[in-house]
Amino acid sequence: MAPLLTAEGVALAYRGARVLDGVDLALAPAETLALLGPNGAGKTTLMRLAAGRLRPDAGRVRVEGRDPHADRAARAAIGWVPQEIALYPRLTVAENLGVFASLAGVPRRGRPQAVAAALALAEIEAVAGSLVGQLSGGYRRRVNIAASLMNRPRLVLLDEPTQGVDLAARAAIHAVLQRLSAEGTAILIATHDFAEAERLADRVAFMARGRILREGALADLLAGLRAGPPERELVLATAPAPAAEAVLRRAGFLPHEGGLAWRAAERGTGLDGAALLGQLRAQGVPASELRVRAPGLEALYLDALKPRAVPEPPPSLAMGGAR
Known part of the structure; x- marks a missing residue:
């Protein structure tokens, strides 16, 4: 299957310091790839490049063959879930999703249906009328993910999606991501949680100092180790x-x-x-x-x-x- 996301020889420097150094990566539809590495390894920067928020100094990033930094159609295929909660605390969950549907370009007539679909996918219908500022951290994380799904993206990028949540919320977030993958969505997730990566990922990539040190199918890597x-x-x-x-x-x-x-x-x-x-x-x-x-x-x-x-x-x- 043709890759949905590709990065080829990607390099980027910030204030004279090399953040990414010749990164190659490919991600196919319905595949989940976990990025693992210490703080400062370049994981978030790579995801921001994939989201079109940054342009590489060298190499190229393509989503469905298009440059996400320059092509609006490429960005429309992407759902970006940053580590920070990017929601309006004084609006209800449904109102937040309506705002994000508008920002994603969903026509006014189709927004109620898009909001209902995102609520169902994230299993947060019970809190649709609650103010986001009054929700637990786990529910906010789930709403944060739902907000990225308003245009039914084919690629979802998540930076530490379960940071600071309890076990029940973590399991609920994992269930959302597994449903997305089953529907054919490609998922790139940066995490420090090894159990999370083992549960969700088809492939893993270990990063340090702006480079991918090792990458491969999780099952194959573990099979070699467990021998x-x-x-x-x-x-x-x-x-x-x-x-x-x-x-x-x-x-x-x-x-x-x-x-x-x-x-x-x-x-x-x-x-x-x-x-x-x-x-x-x-x-x-x-x-x-x-x-x-x-x-x-x-x-x-x-x-x-x-x-x-x-x-x-x-x-x-x-x-x-x-x-």
Whole structure:
């Protein structure tokens, strides 16, 4: 199937700093691609280029073969959902959607039908008459998504769509995105949530320093990773004393995100889970639980962002070549 969105050799600098550096990307109809990377990797900038909000310094972006920055018809095929809530708090949900339908160019006669369709798709009919400013964060996020759907776009771009919402709201937002995908909509989503990406994405792309470091079908990437030994995560009852911390590090564990969870830096220790847990406890480690599981998307991400050694050039090249 022909790609709906393509980016070819895209580069962009801001105030002299390179934000994107030769990015290539393609997204087909009914496909969901998750962008994963640290803050400052270039994910939001890439999405703003795809939305037509920015023009690249080099390379090109095309939506259905047209330039979204220069072509209004290309922009009409795009639904853009920024990380910030872009709604009018003193208007009701239905009134907000009516405003966005007008901005999207929906004819006046067709706006009530467009509003009703967006309310149904996002499953927010129950709050249609409520002021947006009085809604929970999760409902605001869902209305934010519904507002981008007024012209039934074929491409939807979402920047951190579930940031700051509870589990129920997160599940409701995921259901909306899965319905969109089932209807043939292409979805590009930037997220820091690995579980979210695993649930929604057909493909993932890992970004850092303005480049895509690795990209591919999620199932294929995970299959290759899971052919190896499982991950081991140790949960501690309390923070370890210096002596216990030294034991953990010798056993190959490192602290995970500064909490009480420690993960094996190298998977596979030669001991089964029960034996390893007993050995660590005997050496004074306040181990509460040892979890053994198949590696997931986070392991792929950490591997993709791991600094790679750059081989030194041969002596003849290092000295400027043979004379």
